[in-house]
Amino acid sequence: MYRDSDVQSSRLTVILACLLLTVAPIGLGRVLAQEMNVIASPQPDSVIAIVGGNLIDGNGGPPLKDSCILVRGEKIVKVGKRIDSSIPQGTEVLDVSGKSVLPGLFDSHFHSRDSVEQPVEFELHNGITSFRDPGHPFKYYRTLLSSDATIPRVFLCGGHLDAPPVVWPDQAAVITTTEESRQAVFDHVDRGASAIKVYFRLPLEHIRAACNAADERHVPVTAHLELVDADDAINAGVIGIEHITSFGTTIATQDQVEQFKSLVTADSAARGEWRYRLWAQVQIDGNPRVDELIDLIVERGVYVSPTLAVFERRAGKEDATPVEAAGFKNMLSFFRRCHQAGANVVVGSHTWAPLAGPGKAYLRELELLVEAGMTPLEVLTSATKTGAEFFGVADRLGTIEAGKLADLIVVEGDPSKTVGELDRVSQVMLNGRWVGLDD
Numbered sequence: 380m381y382r383d384s385d386v387q388s389s390r391l392t393v394i395l396a397c398l399l400l401t402v403a404p405i406g407l408g409r410v411l412a413q414e415m416n417v418i419a420s421p422q423p424d425s426v427i428a429i430v431g432g433n434l435i436d437g438n439g440g441p442p443l444k445d446s447c448i449l450v451r452g453e454k455i456v457k458v459g460k461r462i463d464s465s466i467p468q469g470t471e472v473l474d475v476s477g478k479s480v481l482p483g484l485f486d487s488h489f490h491s492r493d494s495v496e497q498p499v500e501f502e503l504h505n506g507i508t509s510f511r512d513p514g515h516p517f518k519y520y521r522t523l524l525s526s527d528a529t530i531p532r533v534f535l536c537g538g539h540l541d542a543p544p545v546v547w548p549d550q551a552a553v554i555t556t557t558e559e560s561r562q563a564v565f566d567h568v569d570r571g572a573s574a575i576k577v578y579f580r581l582p583l584e585h586i587r588a589a590c591n592a593a594d595e596r597h598v599p600v601t602a603h604l605e606l607v608d609a610d611d612a613i614n615a616g617v618i619g620i621e622h623i624t625s626f627g628t629t630i631a632t633q634d635q636v637e638q639f640k641s642l643v644t645a646d647s648a649a650r651g652e653w654r655y656r657l658w659a660q661v662q663i664d665g666n667p668r669v670d671e672l673i674d675l676i677v678e679r680g681v682y683v684s685p686t687l688a689v690f691e692r693r694a695g696k697e698d699a700t701p702v703e704a705a706g707f708k709n710m711l712s713f714f715r716r717c718h719q720a721g722a723n724v725v726v727g728s729h730t731w732a733p734l735a736g737p738g739k740a741y742l743r744e745l746e747l748l749v750e751a752g753m754t755p756l757e758v759l760t761s762a763t764k765t766g767a768e769f770f771g772v773a774d775r776l777g778t779i780e781a782g783k784l785a786d787l788i789v790v791e792g793d794p795s796k797t798v799g800e801l802d803r804v805s806q807v808m809l810n811g812r813w814v815g816l817d818d
């Protein structure tokens with residue numbers, strides 16, 4: 380058996396029992412991805428109208444000025460121009476003229492441990508209504524899931540799958556055979572995992588076994604890579620790539636890759652320095668390996684979660700070396716090419732980033748995506764609709780449309796022109812209820 384010291388709390392058992400009842404197979408065995416927590420609903424007949432705002436609905440089209448969004452109970456029931464909308468008697472009306480309304484944001488890469496404050500302060504209060512932790516064990520979320528606080532939708536993967544010598548023994552499901560890999564996937568999904576994360580020492584054949592098992596349970600596999608090449612992992616069935624650095628060994632020269640892999644195989648800590656050394660030397664333009672990899676990413680619909688803010692190194696800042704600054708520059712260039720080619724991009728904060736203050740890593744990531752060539756509106760679509768697709772919840776979340784759940788945010792100014800305006804979230808609605816931002 381693989382080793383996983385994670386012991387389930389009774390709260391999680393209750394949630395899981397609910398999930399087993401509510402997550403029924405749909406159609407041809409498709410299962411809807413489910414958050415770990417039950418989100419409180421308002422009175423089913425309560426009606427709220429949010430009027431006058433600049434509506435950025437998540438679908439990527441131009442914002443709708445002077446909009447009206449009607450929310451009944453937990454659902455959005457009508458969206459249109461204010462002038463065309465009739466507001467029923469007894470409706471609570473909120474005038475947000477001069478502000479923008481967006482779907483609640485998705486953070487595809489958030490980690491916390493035994494914390495209520497970070498998911499609330501860093502995420503929910505900054506407009507992130509759904510996050511996924513790619514790879515921390517369920518036990519790290521007992522405190523959060525059993526708290527009375529209003530928290531975002533919590534999507535978990537369970538402990539990441541890794542092979543000895545594992546980097547994070549307390550977090551990993553330690554895998555030594557393909558059968559253990561399959562079993563870990565089944566166990567995680569049984570406990571509520573809506574995705575599976577594979578980590579960088581897991582060999583390719585065990586990644587493939589995990590992907591096949593995950594496919595049987597209709598959950599996606601997402602990967603942090605250093606030793607296995609991204610094209611091999613994608614061909615084995617991985618659909619999400621966490622961290623821009625995960626692409627390095629596919630596009631570098633053979634000599635560079637051999638040196639990098641032998642150093643990292645011998646010592647996991649070497650990757651901190653050597654991934655920058657690798658990326659500083661990598662050639663982006665006119666490199667057929669780059670073109671082939673990007674073709675594969677686009678053809679397979681791979682979700683790229685670059686977490687650029689984690690790797691940001693700038694000359695003259697925070698003691699960055701010239702090699703680190705050059706490596707980061709190439710990471711931005713490679714990402715730009717992925718985006719230009721039409722890759723699915725999602726936004727992950729990684730909770731902390733070196734050049735962002737506490738709770739600002741997600742915002743920094745948005746700004747870097749713009750720096751790397753996305754328009755602000757494209758970034759907002761990544762942060763909402765594409766995020767919901769990656770989480771497997773696009774049927775009920777990710778855009779502001781009739782029939783969707785009312786997770787939405789009100790922002791001062793117009794983030795479709797300047798994403799930095801998302802630093803000014805003034806109201807957050809989760810499942811049709813306003814969240815108290817001063818709590």
Ligand SMILES: [Zn+2]
Nearest residue numbers: 488490513729
């Ligand atoms: Zn991570």
